[in-house]
Amino acid sequence: QATDWKKVGSLRLASSKERVFELKRAATMAKSFGLEMQLVSAREARALCPILEVGDVELAAYLPSDGYVDPASLTQALARGAQMKGARIRQGVTVTGFERDGRRLRRILTDQGPIDCETAVLAAGMWSRELGLALGLRVPAIAVEHQYLVTDPIPDLPRNMPTFRDPDLRIYYKPEVRGIVIGGWEEGTPAFGEDGIPRDFGQQLLESNFDRFQGLAEAAFKRTPIVEKVGVRQLVNGPIPHSADGEYVMGKAPELDNVFVAAGFTYGIAGGGGAGEMMAEWITEGKPSLDIWPLDIRRFGYHHAAKAFLYPRAIELYGKYYGMGWPKQEHHAARGIRRSPFHPILIARRAVMGSRGGWERPNWFAPAGTEPVDRPSFRRPNWFAAVGEEHRAVRERVALIDQTSFSKAEIAGPGTQAALQRLAAAEMAKPVGSVIYTQMCNEAGGIETDLTITRIAEDRFYVVTGSAFATHDFPWIEAHLPRDGSVVFTDMTSARAVLNLCGPRAREVLQRVAEENVSNAAFPFATARRITIGAAPVLAIRIGYVGELGWELHIPTDYAAHVYETLAAAGAPFGIADVGYRAIDTLRMEKGYLYWSADITPDYNPYEAGLGFRVALQKPDFIGRAALLRAKTEGVKRRLCSFTIEVPPALDLAVVGGECILKDGRPVAVATSANFGHTVGKSILYGYLANEDIAEDGYSVEAYGERYPARRHAAPLYDPKNERLKG
Template sequence: MSDFPKAVKAVIVGGGIVGCSTAYHLAKLGWDVVLLERKKLTSGTTFHAAGLVGQLRSNANVTQLLGYSVELYKRLEEETGQATGWKMNGGLRLACNHERWTEVQRQATTAHSFGLDMQLLTPQEAQGLWPLMRVDDVVGAAFLPSDGQANPSDITMSLAKGARMAGAQIFEDTKVLSVDVEKGVIKGVETTRGRIECAVVVACCGQWTREFARRVGVNVPLVSMQHQYLVTEPIPGIPKDLPTLRDPDRLTYYKEEVSGLVMGGYEANPRSWAQDGIPEGFHYTLLDSDFAHFEPLMELSLGRVPALETAGIKELLNGPESFTPDGNFIMGEAPELKNFYVNAGFNAFGIAAGGGAGMALAEWIAKGEPPFDLWPVDIRRFGRPHFDSDWIRTRTREAYAKHYKMAWPNEEHESGRPCRKSPLYEYLKADGAVFGEKLGWERPNWYADTAHGEEPKDIYSFIRPNWHEPVGREHAAARSSAVLFDQTSFAKFTLKGPDAVNALSWIAANDVDKPIGTLIYTQMLNDHGGIECDLTCVRSAYDEYYIVTGTGFATHDFDWISRNIPEGMNAQLVDVTSAYAVLSLMGPKSRKILQCVTRDPVDNAHFPFGQSRRVGIAGCPVHALRVTYVGELGWELHVPVEYATSVYAALHEAGNVLGLRNAGYRAIETLRLEKGYRAWGSDIGPDHTPEEAGLGWAVKMKTDRPFKGREAIEHQRRHGVKKTLATFVANGDVVLSGRETIYRNGVRVGWLSSGGYGYTLGKSIGLGYVRNSDGVDRDYVLSGEYELEVATKRVPCEVHLAPLYDPTGSRVKA
């Protein structure tokens, strides 16, 4: 044991493909790295992975990450001399009904947006690439030539060899017994071979990660699910370069292996595993094959590949793998513990993601930030509901079962609900509310007119869904009279202390050193000027701020703010989300309604835009914020939860004669698109600066006050930008949902970050960045002729840099 290190910079725990990839990339960056595997490399779940490598996802950066895996696997064998089994034989995806064909066409457009060559084929063309299959029920297919397959164990061993070549040390049969943490600081790890001092621990433990991280207070929401696939004996006539095949309407996938086939799939009734903990010593182990459970998939596959009826079956493998509640993997620095990183929960596409996930997390560790925005897989997307293993398991079963189901626009999860409810939940439900869910919160998406026979239920579609007209009613009410949104789910924090002003002034890009009662809309930037948070701050006292941000960003934004309070400053951040309900009263008649229920003046002279006041309503102390996200006069009314129903009743009693109605989040989306308001996570994020997003007006560059990201903004103001966010209005009756390709003068320049319908305009609207490596300015954007690719078809559109709607009711011609 003399060669066992006493101290290193980082310890990686777990020797599957993800751990070895992380070690490979960290070592390449010059880090002193040790990887510890409790048994043997690949012995957890990697050894039984199917090995398909697909690239396309609904997010550009996750697609880029998977594309990096392909590029790495292409060169890895030559670099290390270790075989990988990599074959870039392409990937086919079938569509067997017209709705699935629409989905595939939209996926092809997404691929084109992200720079991938996805080709649409006829059934006969697809059969030419995959001669073993029947195509009598196939409508069409998509082919991605750069997809492929690999041998999971060989890829992992090649990455491990590459890691060693770069200086990493790898120890098998070495179990980590504990992580030593003193006063929130990682000091080292205790192992069965002894102690290693380190400052960074990286948990790449697959399905063991949740339990391992729990020991140091870190929550990783994943559970083990059973996943089966069969391997056949050689089948005559199978070409070696047979593409991988996904047949989502039959819930199955296929790849060639040693002149036979691997066939697996995603059952509609999945089975979890190890609900009471993974058995001690479990490694290089498969579960008992469950032929009865696999039989429905087998029957579906026979209709596609008749040769399976007579093929010999080598084995039916049943291997547990880690899955997550939303089907995305989990990456990043844990919000609970500095320098504890996670790279786990790969939902059976760990081989496809392994190369890119290792690269991205290694850069995150070494440079203090990921190489690009990875919000869809960021560990901070989770929150309070994700601490309960039963809730996680329930939601994960649904996510697993939906793996090959139709990916409808705006589809909501159904399991594990309701979880978190506003005090108004039952009142809104009685009014016909159809709820969606965000971070466990039930939020009204739209309201059905049950008195006239509308069913309060989502019916999904790629064209106009059943909520199209009801949302239109809510939209019209917001523009003509008034609406009430229940936005209780907003994340709400207080920042308090003698240094609160100075701390927030450093973190916030806008000027927050304003008089008490001032409301400040601001971004919080990284060192590159990218937008990490987009929120509202209220100066509630000389030493206190009330901060409001989006529901889904509660963990992320709390973590960003708390980590960036300068060292030595006395300011405490507290999450007060559950203490307050929020009723947003919006519309041209909102002032009349509000004045009916309070004696406090709410006229413009006494209560101007961008201000907050304490007002009384029905005996309740209300913190009223004059702000809008829908382009109309309005207030957010922040109410202690015990008063919420009284305030709600008072507002409706006063508003009934003025046309007040309840409205939901889907109306908010249509209203904000007409106004051009940006949404974090789609239109803006760490890859976008305020200058690029048209939000430079909210940055305090006219002051000399330093703030995080200031130098990057100064650089962009001197040298210009290479992308600019614009609004697009489509000609004709097309449905925009985001990721449609933007063409300027026939050249691809970007994609829509969000899309929807503008009821005031009567047209579909999208937001997206126009990109040009030589620079983009106002004249460049407005001088072009634009088209949008929608489900592979080009549609003419108009471009705008100004809002399409203003509160006076005037519109930009569209």
């Protein structure tokens, strides 16, 4: 069935130096994935699209494989294809309720009778949040108003003119019946249906607002002067879905075992085919064939679906839809949702906060005389030097890092060890006080979680994972625990504050204030003990993510400020420093530590990621064992490698991941993560290489359209023998 697909290509304009950098970065990433993207001059852009005024345009990106489709025709074609394969489509049916049996949806109640379910997909567009709440799900997707205008016919408009976007002017264009459609992304657009979307609302339009659209219209007159001459036929205003972070909301609902969600499709037509394929795989195979964690509903926490957060953040992101894609950019609406006990102390010490999982966390600390605010850039940002000093404080002296935002849980009961042996790839039958770094894998051997588990008693284990991963990792663990009452899972995140005391002089500081012996003999690496700091009870875990001697100090929240003040005073003679998360990333890159969701995901197994040493194949049975045994005996076809960019002086560009790694000039990988190592004085990147592409030399990295010689490294760049970590 015809979909009226027009493969006319698309243009994206850049009329500022910063936008040129953004386009060059996008083109480099496209090269990594084999997508054809051409950077063309303003004159070439005008030749493709003669109605453009390009006097201020510096560059454009051209995608020849792009185009546009008639949404109604495509929808009808998809529906017809589904019916040909046995689907039944029922229209005009109102959902009135649900019947659940524990964690399963048993029946959907409608005004035309009940529908029994084996599997259900909540794909109700802007009604998804309300229906989700009725079902016991929290779906962070709403609707906001979106306007676009339709011009009168434009004489001599080329038949195959590309669609085009001008993000600097925040507008987009596509042909429409001898004229064009011009839309844009307004700052402060109104929400739609905040107090409930009318049940009978269908395809109605909302009242248009020319005053609100005026700035975008003037931008359109500037970029395409012909529009002002031919006039406007109609200004259309209608609701458009939007999620808490502007991306799709997809996947298996954490709260129910047989319900999936597909909502928040702001750009639904563009992604509909791929989203449909991923959802079909998720339902029939148990997981999608691609890593789509940035779209997974489990990336959201409780607060994301709350009105107080969801509406302000969605409206901010809508207005920024064409905003500059700065590296390390933070959002500003609906901040301060979760704060550690150290928050006021750190603000007084000039912390510049970021947000992760709703938590306010220190990204970096502004030195006296500098403005404590982010100024992101495609080159070295304003925090670069300050982060370098924090990095050196950890490497050379001692530091305190607020890591309260860690997601933390206790798993307890007589069946706990057996359950964790089944879940974890590492050996869990370790003595009380052991700290175990492990992955939990799926049946295919892919890494579902990457965390530490501390045995705090014979029948109690303490789990620590990343700030934003609780809604992913904890449901995965709980879903695989026995239901017979022999194991109890308790989220402890809000009950414990965490300070990371780290650096070569960390033991000297800790010994000054701890009642117990913290020498290496008494308190070795990868062990945990309960100690007293000042007057506070603390679970001290000798592990870390920065590659230096250190302890994670897990503190009851009411004692937290006291512990910070005690350590800060004891550390003053040693030059103790406050350190933020941006320095953590530079430190872990040097040490070869990996980050789940970037360097390791369900797409990769531990042997590919260089983590095979954590896999205990001697255990008779754990999830993924068969696949991992094959990976070890037969070998893997790709491996995670580290690279440095070899350019003197050090590269001035912000290398943050997504760069193209080349071998003998041929693209072979995309950088999973990247940062500058302040100890090694070079930019560091990680990327997966096929075995046939692993060699001693011949590598380069393309960043922002420029190529730089690179060197592959076979071992961590810092302390490869772990002498500083374990000393």
